[in-house]
Amino acid sequence: xxxxxxxxxxxxxxxxxxxxxxxxxxxxxxxxxxxxxxxxxxxxxxxxxxxxxxxxxxxxxxxxxxxxxxxxxxxxxxxxxxxxxxxxxxxxxxxxxxxxxxxxxxxxxxxxxxxxxxxxxxxxxxxxxxxxxxxxxxxxxxxxxxxxxxxxxxxxxxxxxxxxxxxxxxxxxxxxxxxxxxxxxxxxxxxxxxxxxxxxxxxxxxxxxxxxxxxxxxxxxxxxxxxxxxxxxxxxxxxxxxxxxxxxxxxxxxxxxxxxxxxxxxxxxxxxxxxxxxxxxxxxxxxxxxxxxxxxxxxxxxxxxxxxxxxxxxxxxxxxxxxxxxxxxxxxxxxxxxxxxxxxxxxxxxxxxxxxxxxxxxxxxxxxxxxxxxxxxxxxxx
Ligand code: GDP
Ligand code: MN
Numbered sequence: 001x002x003x004x005x006x007x008x009x010x011x012x013x014x015x016x017x018x019x020x021x022x023x024x025x026x027x028x029x030x031x032x033x034x035x036x037x038x039x040x041x042x043x044x045x046x047x048x049x050x051x052x053x054x055x056x057x058x059x060x061x062x063x064x065x066x067x068x069x070x071x072x073x074x075x076x077x078x079x080x081x082x083x084x085x086x087x088x089x090x091x092x093x094x095x096x097x098x099x100x101x102x103x104x105x106x107x108x109x110x111x112x113x114x115x116x117x118x119x120x121x122x123x124x125x126x127x128x129x130x131x132x133x134x135x136x137x138x139x140x141x142x143x144x145x146x147x148x149x150x151x152x153x154x155x156x157x158x159x160x161x162x163x164x165x166x167x168x169x170x171x172x173x174x175x176x177x178x179x180x181x182x183x184x185x186x187x188x189x190x191x192x193x194x195x196x197x198x199x200x201x202x203x204x205x206x207x208x209x210x211x212x213x214x215x216x217x218x219x220x221x222x223x224x225x226x227x228x229x230x231x232x233x234x235x236x237x238x239x240x241x242x243x244x245x246x247x248x249x250x251x252x253x254x255x256x257x258x259x260x261x262x263x264x265x266x267x268x269x270x271x272x273x274x275x276x277x278x279x280x281x282x283x284x285x286x287x288x289x290x291x292x293x294x295x296x297x298x299x300x301x302x303x304x305x306x307x308x309x310x311x312x313x314x315x316x317x318x319x320x321x322x323x324x325x326x327x328x329x330x331x332x333x334x335x336x337x338x339x340x341x342x343x344x345x346x347x348x349x350x351x352x353x354x355x356x357x358x359x360x361x362x363x364x365x366x367x368x369x370x371x372x373x374x375x376x377x378x379x380x381x382x
Contacts, residue, residue: 001218001227004047006095008214012194015185017178018208022097031072034096035065042068043100046075047093051213052082052130058091061099068096100210105198106167107131108179110147110186112193119147119186121179125166127198141165145179153183174207175199190220239283239305248285248295250302255280257377258303258341260296261315262287262326266370270315273374279381282309290320296329301337311381313373314345316355323347323355331358342380346373 003011009019023034024047035042042065046058053059058080062068072094081088105128113120124142126134134141143165147153158176167175178199186194193215200210216227243250249264253271257279261267264286271281283306287299303312316326326347333339346367347355356366365380367373 001216001221002049003214003216003227004049004093005045005212006047006093007227008194008212009209011185011189011191011214012182012196012209012212015181015188017181017185017196018206019212020097020100020208020210022095024093024095025072026076026093028069028073028076031094031096032065032069035062035068035072038096038098040064040068041099042096043098044068044071044075045095045097046078046080046091047095048080048089048091050080050082050085050089052084053080056080056082056085072096100200100208101202102198102200102210103203104168104171104201105210106165106171106175106201106207107134107142107195107197108175108182108199109193109195109197110179110182110191111195113144113146116146118149119183121145121147121153121161121183123161123165123167123175123179125168131195131197147183152187153180155180168201170205171201171207178207185214189214190217190223191215192217239302242305243285243302246298246302248299248302249288251284252306253281253283254308255282256308256310256381258282258285258306258309258312259315260285260287260299260303260312262289262291262317262321266315266317270313270370270374273370274313274378277371277374277378279374279378282306287316287321287326291325291329293325293328293332296326297333297336300330300333300339304337304339304341309341311341311377312339312343313377314343314347315370315373316345316347316349318347318349318351318355321350323349323351323353324358325351325355327355327358330364331362334362334364342377344373344377344380346370 006024013019043061079088107124107127109122126141143161145161162172162175195213196209198210200208237252257274259270259281261270267286274281344365
């Protein structure tokens with residue numbers, strides 16, 4: 001789960017990483033007071049979960065509070081579009097922060113390196129621009145330090161790395177200390193990634209995080225209730241946000257055939273079969289093991305929230321999940337919701353016969369195999 005810049009900076013500050021003073025608001029009227037309090041020399045930054053905000057016009061420097069306030073007014077509610085995010089995102093909050101006087105820009109990040117199965121620190125004196133571009137044009141400018149799972153990072157490794165990365169002498173000690181704090185924050189906060197770009201060196205020789213991106217492992221959110229509130233508003237899709245609130249595993253995929261099944265593997269197979277039959281799946285959705293009728297109804301409702309859905313394929317293999325419970329859920333969904341798309345159901349395993357019996361004399365089309373279900377729903381939505 002990605003955190004906004006202001007939240008990321010709060011996390012870093014907790015571990016002693018220097019960050020600029022700043023405050024966040026969604027109220028254009030408040031922006032002026034914030035800018036005044038910071039002395040007028042401020043940077044106004046859109047708090048949207050996308051990269052390249054600078055190039056998209058979401059970051060601007062000002063020398064007085066009035067100009068900052070009028071930009072803030074323009075920015076709140078505006079849609080920002082970047083190369084990374086062509087669909088764009090609406091700016092709801094802005095960060096007003098004291099401007100950092102920047103002499104040099106560095107890049108530093110901690111992330112999981114799946115190839116070595118270790119955490120990795122990446123460091124470069126070529127900060128400010130996209131790291132992908134540095135990696136392509138000047139790969140030798142990026143220094144990598146593996147984090148030993150048992151021992152963490154050693155001072156001597158870090159001292160060697162900052163020299164190799166050509167971090168200027170006056171900043172080397174600060175960089176070593178910053179990296180140690182970042183690694184500690186990364187481990188203790190269950191982060192998937194911490195990235196500081198640019199990590200600024202001021203003309204008077206101080207290192208400070210001018211930007212920050214922290215992403216937290218969603219599976220560890222039970223240990224970090226303080227981030228849980230942001231989970232639903234950080235989801236980029238409204239149906240995914242609603243699913244997260246209800247605790248349902250749902251991913252929107254953009255096609256026209258809604259999918260509901262039990263077990264991630266079975267649902268993935270269903271996606272493949274729909275694709276093989278010439279259709280495009282609208283979503284991934286796992287109703288979960290042992291789902292009761294009420295939950296099944298909630299799942300049907302969720303799938304149908306997507307206006308692109310022209311048909312629904314239900315694929316249940318009963319084990320702990322009982323076929324008749326699923327059938328009851330489908331029936332109550334039909335009674336209470338306005339289901340006006342064709343539905344094909346394949347129910348196999350525990351309680352299958354009872355379930356299929358319940359669906360007789362309804363408009364729901366039965367299928368005896370997953371392939372048949374996929375072919376039928378694709379044909380019915382044509
Ligand atoms: P991003 O484009 O989403 O990564 O947003 P950043 O926060 O990195 O801002 C984009 C660019 O604006 C940075 O690379 C800096 O060059 C510049 N910038 C951001 N904050 C400051 C600041 O406090 N002082 C100065 N001088 N430049 C800044
Ligand atoms: Mn940045």
